[in-house]
Amino acid sequence: MAKVSFREQVLRVREDAIVSSVNRLLAEKGFEAMTVDEVAADVGIAKASLYKHFPSKELLAAAAMVKVLERALAFLESTAKASPELSPLERLKAVVRWCLEVQLAGEMPSLPSQNSALRTTLMGHTPYLDCLMTVSETLGEWIVAAQAAGDVDPTLPPEVVLYTLFARACDPVLGVLKAGGQYTDEQVIDLLVRTSFGGLAAR
Amino acid sequence: MAKVSFREQVLRVREDAIVSSVNRLLAEKGFEAMTVDEVAADVGIAKASLYKHFPSKELLAAAAMVKVLERALAFLESTAKASPELSPLERLKAVVRWCLEVQLAGEMPSLPSQNSALRTTLMGHTPYLDCLMTVSETLGEWIVAAQAAGDVDPTLPPEVVLYTLFARACDPVLGVLKAGGQYTDEQVIDLLVRTSFGGLAAR
DNA sequence: GTCTATATCAAGATAGAC
């Protein structure tokens, strides 16, 4: 029993290493440009071994998405727990800030919404769907609460707000500003949080 | 002289057809998923003929980008000319609206900012750079004017406003709302213009 | 489960006749 558990732990650690590599490579190069050979080389195992753990490139990406969604979920829970005094709007801002930080750290996998093989895999991947739904529901509650409090525009459909927040996870403006090199990471994040919630128009 | 001109016209028409196909396929599937075979089949010519016109897949994409930038430029000029009474802010909103309309029409090519071969080609493609610069300069003037008029947040760096506007050309929220099917095209566009300029927070 | 070696195939690009 102990031996089995040990082996399972070793497996888990290895798979964690794989998913971490995938996560980083997905963030760096995107799904199409990332090759399975690269992943194997990055992890330091043979490609065939990799395929024993994850039977396809699409499932590799799915695992990476699950991992980042679990991280997001953990952040949501810690925010709700550790900072109950924060208003729903402040929480939503914190979520966007977290998204941008993860992106800046090169840990936000970006998947093409157009790739159909990948889409099919994701739509059939229960852990992914579960995580995505949980995150969406939590954010949805915060959004509705923020609207009720008069902090988020109540005339916007909540789902539009939700999608707009999700889109911050792959906002190309972040990379452009970062590449420009004339702002610190903190300034870039502040600018994007401001434009997301405050808009471009003067108040 | 007349004969040469005629031949050149035929060539131009053919290349226009090619670029139109590329434009549509890029909008539909993205750069990586679009294959040169598809383009050739769509245009109705052999692949080798295609390569006589455009020596690489990257140059095909560059031509598509130039075409859409030229369309954008024409829109900017017609807006400035036909509607001199519009405020700079209203013009900027019209530009975003135009971007979203082109996207909804399936005519907005979307290129991955990560692909390095493509990036290299674009950065060496003078017509592309020229068009991009002209568009950027025109928009930049409108942005500064809108800030001076107190309509656009004057505390935002103009370039941040510019990049945020450019990003509307590949906003994933558009596709998600469109796919949801519960809004008309006009409603989707209105929602995105509102969130872009007004932000998510209540006013 | 891990490895080396290989099958398989899709896609960018080209040769050469007309």
Add this chain to the structure above:
DNA sequence: GTCTATCTTGATATAGAC
């Protein structure tokens, strides 16, 4: 310039030994 046929490469995936 257009075509058919082919080359070449790179990448997903697998076979089979240990």
